Amino acid sequence: MIGLAVLGYVSLLLLSATSYACTRVLQPGSPYGSIQPSQLRNLVTFGDSYTDHTAFKTSNMTAWPIYAASYSNASLYPFAKAGAVCSQAITPIPFPEVNLVDAQLPNYFNASLDLNMTESLFTLWIGTNDLGQLGLLTGQNTPGMSLIDTTACAVNWVKTLYDSGARNFLFQQVIPLQLVPIYTPESYPDRYWTAERNTTEWSITMEQYACTVVNLATFMLRDLVQTLPGAHVGIFDTYSMYTDMYENPQNYFNGTAPLNVKTPGKSCVFTIGESTTDTGNCTIAGPTDRDSFMWWDELHPSEQSARTLAKHVAEVISTGKNKWTTWLS
DSSP: OHHHHHHHHHHHHTSSSSSSTTTTTTTOOSSOOOOTEEEEEOOEEEETTOOOOTTTTTGGGHHHHHHHHHHHHHHEEEEETTOOOSTTTTTTOOOOGGOOOIIIIHHHHHTTOOOGGGGEEEEEEEOHHHTTTGGGTTSSSSSOOOOOHHHHHHHHHHHHHHHTTTOOEEEEEEOOOOSSGGHHHHHTTTTTOOOOOOHHHHHHHEEEEEHHHHHHHHHHHHHHHHOOOTEEEEEEEEEHHHHHHOOGGGOOOOOOOOOOOOSSSSEEEEOOOOOOTTTTEEEEOOOTTTTGGGGGSSBBOOOHHHHHHHOOOOOOOOSSSSEEEEOOO
């Protein structure tokens, strides 16, 4: 559950203004930054499986960064890795070689890319594993670490890259995790978790975690940008975009099956306590049906959801502005 330190910090935020919400946190805000149309030519991505360009190749799915680079005619430099958390020091996992701080940033620096920083956009989308069944939700965090630490770790990614010369950043908020099939009250044992659990408690907790992190990241970034002269930092409101996808699926999904924002296109039901290495009892949508689904499996967005995200990020790259993006500097 959320620690007292987090609740105290959030209470101070709530007292400092009339109200804060999870969606459209940055209103009123400016959709316009100093990024000029056609300025950006390189897309450098960090994050977890939601951004890993290789994560779902075996399912014949294309990741959003590949689409975004194609839509905007940008060169893609991908560093995101499936399973990643921000830092092993905060939420230890068995495979630290994929984490943002422990692996992705060192991999980027070791690559010694010769990028024109004025023409390069750096993006980060991370937090699902930090908050979820690999991390805080199940108590897998290092003792004393909280939502504040996971959020500060992600925000510090901006400062680390800024100090190395990067100047253009797009920070992608976490999605409304309570809508992800594994975290809904109706969820069932799946390939990611088969132990007994209180599904309603998980859903309520994930909603609180995600909403808190969205607000924490916003305020931390607002403070940070004041110390980064020449930086252009945008927040992409992924939380609000995914909420809109869920509430208005007719505007986003177009497969041949009935539109579905709850059941994944690949649904694999396991029994309580069954090994997650088993195959489970799976129902898989056909090729023409897939684009009707918001989720691919119990934890991950579908390819059509990825195309939607890619379209909006590509608009940021091509024009410097987008309805889901607010520039802080």
